[in-house]
Amino acid sequence: MKNTQDFYAGVLFMLVGSAFGWGALDYQVGSSGRMGPGYFPLLLGVLLALLGAAMMLRAALFQTDRINAIGPWAWKPMVAIIAANLLFGVALGGLPGLKLPALGLMAGIYLLTFVACLAGERFKFKEAALLATALAALSYLAFVLLLQLQLPVWPVFLVVN
Structure with missing residues (x-):
């Protein structure tokens, strides 16, 4: 693992985004031309999960100059x-x-x-x-x-x- 802070932040983003996307499926989603109440939360959840996946991938593959160890809980x-x-x-x-x-x-x-x-x-x-x-x-x-x-x-x- 090259950057543990970014990796675990990506995991958190993926979990939260997936939970919102899953919750949005309980509402009528509709289409982009006729959006239902679940459309926007589903879209944001998917985007957040994708951002988390990108953060995880970047943290796992690319080396950074700084040390990013996870510190104690605040x-x-x-x-x-x-x-x-x-x-x-x-x-x-x-x-x-x-x-x-x-x-x-x-x-x-x-x-x-x-x-x-x-x-x-x-x-x-x-x-x-x-x-x-x-x-x-x-x-x-x-x-x-x-x-x-x-x-x-x-x-x-x-x-x-």
Whole structure:
């Protein structure tokens, strides 16, 4: 193996691309002239799998000047990013089984941003707060005002009917 990092990255790309392509087959694919809901995810999955195959082939056949050994797992960033996404999902939809109401888009974005910022080497509260505010404003503009998606924007207990 000439380049182990690129090889395993290619394996990961192939697995993810294949999974998306396989999942897209559950939807109507259609044709390029009349695309169904599964067409675009299938196309992206196949392209990602092909990119992974090309990366694997290149890593196995061609020597590079640098040493690319796989280092230790970066547990802190991985846990922070996964936790941030899970918290965003819980904030947006709540947990009805545990009687936890939805906190809405704004609280979800703030939770997502602050927890994701913990993944970095340094955490600065002011920077995270500014980033969260900008993301919340842009998300409100894009999803609520422009796309008119029916999302819970504010916590359920703050909304007056």
